Amino acid sequence: MSSDATTAQVLKLLADRGQTVAAAESLTGGLVSAELTEAPGASVTVRGSVTAYATAVKHEVLGVDGPLLEERGAVDADVARRMAEGVRRLLGADWGVATTGVAGPEPQDGQPVGRVYVAVAGPGGPERGPRAVARRLDLDGDRKEIRDASVRAVIRLLLSELMENAATKDTEHSGGNGCLQP
Incomplete structure (x- = not known):
C-alpha cells in the first residue's frame, strides 16, 4: 500500500510551510492516518484523525448535513468534501482529507x-x-486493494492541492491586481 515518496513529499511541504493535516476516514478505517504517521517527525504536521465508519459519526462528529446523508447516502462527493472540512475544523488543521466509499x-x-x-x-x-x-x-x-488504493489516491490529491495552493500564492505575490507598473 505504501506511497512513501508521495507521503514524504506531502509531509515535507506541510512542515516547510508550518501547516498541519487531519484525516476523516470511513472505508479506510485509519489507514490514511497510519500512512501519514509512518514517517519519523510526522507529529509536526499531523493533527489527528477521526474514523467515521458509521454514518451517524459523519453527522454528529464531523458535522456532515443530516439531510444530505439521508438523501444521497454516505458514499457521495459532497459528503466526502464535508467530512474533510469537518475534520479540518474539528482538529484545527490547515488541511483536511477524507475517504468514503464501498470496499466490499x-x-x-x-x-x-x-x-x-x-x-x-x-x-x-x-x-x-x-x-x-x-x-x-x-x-x-x-x-x-480498494482500501489501499483509496489511501494512495487521497495522499496524491493532497499533494496536488498543496502544489496548486503554492502556485496560487506564487501568482498572487508576483504581480497581478494592484501591482504598480510603469
Whole structure:
C-alpha cells in the first residue's frame, strides 16, 4: 500500500510551510492516518484523525448535513468534501482529507463495490476562502486493494492541492491586481 515518496513529499511541504493535516476516514478505517504517521517527525504536521465508519459519526462528529446523508447516502462527493472540512475544523488543521466509499464485499446504499470518494479541504487563497475538492474513484480489486488504493489516491490529491495552493500564492505575490507598473 505504501506511497512513501508521495507521503514524504506531502509531509515535507506541510512542515516547510508550518501547516498541519487531519484525516476523516470511513472505508479506510485509519489507514490514511497510519500512512501519514509512518514517517519519523510526522507529529509536526499531523493533527489527528477521526474514523467515521458509521454514518451517524459523519453527522454528529464531523458535522456532515443530516439531510444530505439521508438523501444521497454516505458514499457521495459532497459528503466526502464535508467530512474533510469537518475534520479540518474539528482538529484545527490547515488541511483536511477524507475517504468514503464501498470496499466490499457487497454494494452499499446503491453504490457498487469500488466506488470511492476522496476529498481534500484546505485554506484556499486570500480572495477565495477555504477550498474543498473531491474525486470519484471506481476501483477494482478485493477489499484490501480498494482500501489501499483509496489511501494512495487521497495522499496524491493532497499533494496536488498543496502544489496548486503554492502556485496560487506564487501568482498572487508576483504581480497581478494592484501591482504598480510603469
